[in-house]
Amino acid sequence: MRIWFFLSCCLLMACPLVGFAEPYGAFVESLPNGRIHWSDGVLTAHSKIFSDNPSVEGGLSREAMLRQAREESIRQLLVTMAHIRMDAFRYVGHVMSADPRVAARAEEMAAAASVVEAEPSDEAGDVAVHVQMPMLGSLAQLVLPESIKPVESIKSFTPAAPENTASGFPELRTPPEEPNVFTGLVVDARGTGARPAMVPMLVDENGREIYGSAFVSRDYAVQQGVCMYVSALDKPERHPRVGPKPLVVKGLHTLEDRNCDVVISNADAAKLRDASANLGFLKKCRVIIILDP
Secondary structure, three states: OHHHHHHHHHHHHHHHHHHHHOOEEEOEEEEOOEEEEOOOOEEEEEEEEOOOOOOOOOOOOHHHHHHHHHHHHHHHHHHHHHOOEOOOOOEHHHHHHHOHHHHHHHHHHHHOOEEEEEEEOOOOOOEEEEEEEEOOOHHHHHHOOOOOOOOHHHHOOOOOHHHEOOOOOEOOOOOOOOOOOOOEEEEEOOOOOOOOOOOOEEEOOOOOEEEOHHHOOHHHHHHHOOOEEEEEEOOHHHOOOOOOOEEEEEEEEEEOOEEEEEEEOHHHHHHHHOOOOHHHHHHOOOEEEEOOO
């Protein structure tokens, strides 16, 4: 009994620390039967089978209802996947339609999705199933444009175990003798109407590209995403993706008819270009964009 009390106290003490370590709000895009968790890089979908469905002849066993609900959830997961924005002009659905091999592989990935919840949803005996799959990793490798190439200088980068944080991003240290070198980039695009995409672009006021597919290593883009989207970020320097010395800039507006691509000021762009060493964190996709929830 004392052991359980001690463990419970430890958990209560640990929970506030987790929130303190990563003070950000998740950005989640909701669809009718699915969600795109842009902050965590996860897709989820759900479906519900009603026990009194007239199409169910003579009723179904709970196992059969669960199986039917999972099959429908997989279909909804594919719909959700197709609604992921690739860039300002395309969705993942366009990539799947253009190449049957990509579509077939995407269907295989969806079919292998994990069931995170499967149980009767109410006293009537209706059954709900929720499934999820990663948006990064294999799916990103499948759909990201070939123009995103591995960068040889960091291709074999493996974070040392003692430096890893809970989120998987190794801690970055800035040499004190290089004051213009940053460890990451945070773009506050709230109020611009910007929307998330797998391959966004940042440009200066003259339209010159500051960040995009040409700046990143494919290995990092596949595993971590070209950028991370959040709805709030209280302490950027504490976030392992961009800390401890991030450059924080304000998005001015989006490009015309390209609401995934954000314009920042020439002055902020100059800060980023000021030291060639800043290209290192860009290659590693250490970029966070804050959007309106």
